[in-house]
Amino acid sequence: MPISPNQGSTGGGTLVTITGTNLSNTSAVTFGNKSATSVTQVSPTQVTAVSPSGTGTVGVTVTTPGGTSNPVSFFYVGAPFKSSLGTTSGPLAGGNTITLNGTGLSTATSVSFGGVTATPTVDSDSSLSVTVPAGAAAGPVSVSVTTAGGTNNGLTYTYVDIPTVTSLTPTSGPTSGGTAVTITGTNLDTTDSVTFDGAAAPFAVINATTLSVVTPPGTAGAVDVVVTNPAGSDTAVGAFTYVAGPGI
Known part of the structure; x- marks a missing residue:
């Protein structure tokens, strides 16, 4: 007598399908010593039932006027617990793969990012990987995981849009560096790096539209300035000019 699925949440509420013979006029389905919360006769060979709450492994039996069947195992699974995301932000377009760590993840069937679901790859009971779906807008969204044991949430993932550079002041x-430069643009609050002609520059995020940067030493002439965040980069071509000092 197969049962599908053969596992469900400790809180109950799992709809299971039981297939067998002589199931007409089923009067009861029990999970261990508890009755199913709902039983529906589908056909003489099939009934559906909603599991009650429980723990561990229990035997499921079907009772008809002809008697009670032998038990078939049903496994109660606890709700998942998420401890951390391997990466907490990424591009608005999605497509990047991140890890999620916790416990009870071996039966994970979906991961939701702000209501948009993705199918994970289960690596172990304590880890899974998932390709992030595209987001609706830049900003934080809640992350939830659904397993046979239920759904858990509590983590946050931030969608980031590609930065743009509009001006430098x-x-x-001088080529010696040390010039304080203000960069204005958009989506600058998640900046990872700023470079002048490929050389990293120290920077501070003022807000989403402003960075404060100190130029590194460089070679005389116009150079590209690149601002990068988890979503990508924007290049301001020839936006800053290094000026050689006077010589005598």
Whole structure:
């Protein structure tokens, strides 16, 4: 007598299908010593039932006027617990793969990012990987995991849009570096790096539209300035000019 699925939440509520013979006029389905919360006769060979709450492994039996069947095992699974995301932000377009760590993840069937679901790859009971779906808008969304034991949430993932650079002030400075430059643009609050002609520059995020940057040493001439965040990069071509000092 097969039962599908053969596992469900400790809180109950799992709809299971029981297939066998001589199931007409089923009067009861029990999970261990508890009756199913709902039983529906589908056909002489099939009934459905909603599991009650429980723990561990229990035997499921069907009772008809002809008697009670032998038990078939049903496994109660606890709700998952999520402890951390391997990566907490990424591009608005999605497509990046991240890890999720916790316990009770071996039966995970879906991961939701702000209501948009993705199918995970289960690596172990304590880890899974999932390709992040595209987001509706930049900003934080809740992350929930659904397993045979139920759904758990409590983690946050932040969608990030690609930065844009609109201006630099000032636009020139000495080749020795050390010039304080204000960069304005959009989506700058998640900036990972700023480079001048490929050289990393120290920076501070003021807000989503402003960065404060100190130029590294460089070679005389116009150079590209690149601002990067988890979603990608924007290049301001020839936006800053290094000026050589006077010589005598």
